Structure formats: C-alpha cells, structure tokens
Amino acid sequence: MAAAVPQAGGQAPPASVVQRKSRTGYVLLFPGMAWLAVFFAIPLVTLFATSLQSPIEGRTGRYKPGLEIGNYASALSEYWPQFLRSFLYAGVATVLALAIAYPLAYFIAFRAGKWRSLMLVLVIAPSFASFLLRTYAWKTILADEGPITSTLNALHLLPDGRILNTWIAVIAGLTYNFLPFMILPLYAALEKIDPRLIEAASDLYASPQTAFRKVTWPLSMPGVVAGTLLTFIPAAGDYINAELLGSPKNRMIGNEIQTNFIEYRDYPTASALSFILMTIILVMVFTYIRRAGTEDLV
C-alpha cells in the first residue's frame, strides 16, 4: 500500500490504487461474510426448509422434504397464546428495564464523576457469571420463605401469596437479565450529549423538565431505540426465565419451540414457530424504527 501512495499532494490517486483499495475492502469483509454465510445464512435456509417438511407415514420423528405451508397455520393456531404472552412479557420487561436504566445511565453519564468507570464495571460485572446461574439465584431470592416474599406477604400485596413460579417472577427475571443491554446503549448515547446544550436551554429559560423533554430525551433517542431492541428481541425468544422462574401457566414461545424440538421431535413445527417469531419481531422492529424516526441509528 505504502508504495502506491501518490507522490504529489492534492492529486487524485491513480485508478489502480482505487481499485486496490476497494479490493482490500472485500478481503477484509470476507471473514465476516463467510462466517455469516456458514453460521447464519445456511442454517436459516435449512431451518426454513425444515419448517416445510412433512412427516413420513408410520415413522415418528422422521420427515421428508416438502412444501407443507400448513405447518405454519397449525403452529400459529395452536400456539398463539404463547406468542401473545411472550410479547406481553417481553414488552413489560422492556418498559421496566427502560424505567430502571434511564436514570441510572443518566447518573453515570452526567453525575458519577470519578466513579463512572467503577459504575460501568458494576453494570457489566453480573455478566461474568453465567446467565443460567444468575437465573437460578433468583429462585433463592424469590423463595417463598425468603425475605422478599415474606415481607410482601405480610403487607398482603401478593395475589397468590408467592412470587416464584408466577408471571411476576418471569418478568422480573427477564428485566434483570437484559438490563445491562439497556443501560449500556443509553449510557453511550447520553455520554455523547454536550452538556452545554442543556445549559443553553436553561439560559433560554427552559425549565429542567422542558430542557429534558426538548434536548436530552431527543438526543438520547438512538440509545433508547438500541436499548429497547437489544432488550425486547432476546426477551421475546427467551425460555430460561419462564422455565426456571415460571409455572406451567407462564410458558413462553421459546419453551414451546424447545418442547417441539426435544420432546415431540416435531422439527417442522418447531422450525415454523421459530420463523413466525422471527417474522413478527422483524415487522415490529421495522415499524418501531420508522416510528421512532431514527433511521440513522447505528
């Protein structure tokens, strides 16, 4: 490369350099593209093909290639309650995570001073322990005889007299597990805001509320959008929280996909469910990004 640098300044580089540069781009892209092709695109195609397979008569758990569109209809008609429940739980968890994360990220970005790095480490630290282990820990925290449940019970605040194995525990688990994915993008967005803009707002007689509404909030939108997506998408497909913290009545679509794959060996239905989930999430995400008006995210 160095040899090809043009001698005279201000002069357009010769064509060969441009060409070589663009080729370098492809070379650098190759590992990523190859990775995506092998581990994402091909499996996705396989998954789609599987979702259209039809059973081989008399051989349970064996399927032949086909164009069984009906798999989608039957999967949807059988599991729509679990779809609704998944999106409801994930939605509530996302809103809760936003409510918890925004003040925290705001504080870290503007007020934490020398504690900033430490607080960021503390936000990430739980991720050093395994996801599964952290969810198991919630079983202990929310146990019937534990301090939280006993206190709330003494105040007669719990309808079932318990938290563990109810929807409350599932949503709490989802909120907790995906909270760092909300905090970090929010922090990144807030940290970029020039404090002088907020000062200017108050110089121009904006109340703190107005300054927040007109300046801080709009400027933090990319963080809000990224954070909500990073929380909502994995939460909607999660099955660990419902499995460990829920009861049979709190099963989410992830649990049904798992059951279809492993217990029933019904790969077409499981694949169809995965595809429906992906499609719904894609549509929701597109609509959301349109609405939020931040196409120039990233």
Added chain:
Amino acid sequence: MTPQNPEVIAAIAGTMRSSISRRRLLRAAGLGGVAMVAAACGASDEALGGGGAGGQAVAQDVGAAEDMSAVDKLINWSNWPLYIDIDDATGSRPSLEEFQKLTGFEVVYTEDVNDNNEFYAKVRTQLEQGQDIGRDIVVLTDWMAALWVQNGFVQKLNKDLIPNWTNLVPKYLYTSWDPGRQYSLPWQSGFGCFGWNKGQLKEALGTDTLVSVDQLFDPKLKGRVSVLSEMRDTMGVLLAAQGSDPSNFTDDDFNKAIETLTQQVDNGQIRQVTGNDYAGALESGDLIAVIGWSGDMIQLGPDFGVGLPETGGTLWTDNMMIPALAAHKRNAELLMNYYYDPEIAAQVAAYVQYICPVDGAQEAMRSIDPALADNQWIFPDAKTLSQSYVFMTLTEEKDVEYQRAFQKAIGG
C-alpha cells in the same frame, strides 16, 4: 474381572488387527496428539502377544466400528449426575479410580445425561447418519433404551468379556425390548414415588406421612406441589391412583389421568413440573410434597419423607449400552464387568441409594454398611416391588402422542 485375567487378554488379542490403518492413525492422532500416534504404532507389535496373535478382525455386527480398545486405553462414559459413588471429601469417584488403577485405562466420565429426550436430541443426527457419537457407554432409561435398540443405535454386548453379567438379578433378564439382555445391562433402578417435607406436611395436613394422591391434591397444599416432567413417572402414579394398571392401560385410562393432571395444573395445585429441580425446592421449603425419584429424596436426609403411594408407584431402570460405532467397545465391556462385581456394585449403591441390579451386592453391603443391606430402597423385597409398576412399553408413535397430551396438560 480385569485384563489381568488371561482369558480377557486373549480375547482382546484375538481381535487385534496386526497392522495400523491410516484411519486408525488419524483417529489416534485426533485423540491424543503425537504421543498417542507413537503409542499406537508401538501397540500393535508388542501388544498382547505380537502380530501373530492378531491376524484378522473378527466379524462384527452392524454398527460396529473398528475397535480402538487396545490402542487407546480410553473409555468415554456418559451418565446422569450424582449417579456413581463420590468421595464427598475429595470429590473423586472411588470405584472409578480403582478401575483405572487396576486396568491402566483412562475413563472420561461425563455427567451429561440430564434428560432422556434432551440427550437423544443431542446425538440423534450423528446416530442416524451412522457416525460415532464419541461415547463408549451411555446410560438411558428403559423406554429410551428401547428406542435405541429398535433403531440399531447400539452394539451387541460380548458377554465373554462380561463374565460377571451372570450376577444380574434374574428379574431384569427379560424385558420386552431387549429379551435376554443382548444389548444392555441395568445400571440402577428406582421408583417414581412421593417425597415430602415432614415438618411442613404435618403443619398443613396434620400427618407426616404422605400415602395417597388424594392427599397430594389436597387444597391445603395448593401451590406447594410439583410433579416430574418425566411423563411415565407422573402418569404412572396418576394411572395407578385411579385404579388403572400402568403396565397395561388403554387410551381412555390415559386420558382420564390427563384430565386429573390438567385440572390440578389449572387450579394452581401443581406449582411446577420439574426434572431434578424439585430436590432444591423441597429443601428451600417452596415445595411441600412432590412426585419424585426415590434415590434423590433419600439423599435429602431424615427431615424429608419418601414413600410409595399406597396405590403404587413406578419402577424404572437405567441401562448401560454401547452406542453404534463406539471406538472402545472392549474397554467398555470390561468396565461393565467391573461394575457387576457385587462388591463394587454395593459400593456404588451405598452412595447413590438406588435399586442395585446385581445379585450378591446385598451380602457385600453387610460389610460396607449393614443398615443399608436391608434398605427397601436399595434392595426391595417382593412386597415393596409389588407396590410398583413398570410403565407399559410404547411405540415411538404412541410415545409422542402421549408426550403431546402430557405437555399440553402441563403447559397450561
């Protein structure tokens, strides 16, 4: 009992190939690097009486691989968690270490069978495509073992290498799916039965013994009950409770039991449907009474009760098998033989407290822990056994049909 036995060594030598194929070299290289290759080259010559004793490979049944046993002194064994004797102080596994010391084999013991269906899902593709699943012994429950035998996913055992197999308690010899035990040997058996927290049960029901399903579904225990996610154990107990025979029932019987289950899930009586998790929840006090597995609950200690329902529980067996194309079949057979020595079997049973399938272990137990020798959970007598049922053998089709009904019932 071990390769010190001349007969066994002869048997190994008799089936040794004298030359090393490229594939074997590659395999060995993959397993243990350069050192292994060197060992492999050396092994064929010095091994076991030299090349002359080797000659040709013995004809093997379908699904057999070239046996690497004499080259790699290795056994890959997949078993369920906490299913072998463990020295609580050091975390080591005494019987397994003894075996390794005696034979010089390395046993890679992995506790990666948590659920029959899950394990099957993990290795199924390889089995169907005729590939080695990298395991020489797997331990699977009757119905799953049956599926493997029917599909030809396992190898016939060479009983010449397992002379101790005659110690098998005779009642295990005849199963519908492997008559005469050509492909499998029982590892442990157990009951699907009740377990409960004595103190809490007394508080709720006024008794510290749980005997009936009616008690289990008493509204006073609402939200403090769990049942097993293993369909056969939960449904077996419920079928027996309604007066059906879990070893021989009709669709109608099954549906009736499913109705009971659905009702108890819907009204919130059943809080959770679990695998091994219930033990922790019993200890923490979240659960008062469960349908669980005998050995797990005995291990919880004296504050917890364990008992067969008066209407009967289930009796299941987990079986050792050698997967098709397993690379170390002979080593695996020697290991099976070792664990069918009554002394060793008693040593394992004393720790895991499941039903021991080895004749003579009861006598051997008297010198290890006399109290355990008459323990009904390890050496059940005819009366205890008469209170339990082996779940009816199902075709794969029926199995999936029932699993669906079961999952639907517990899926709310």
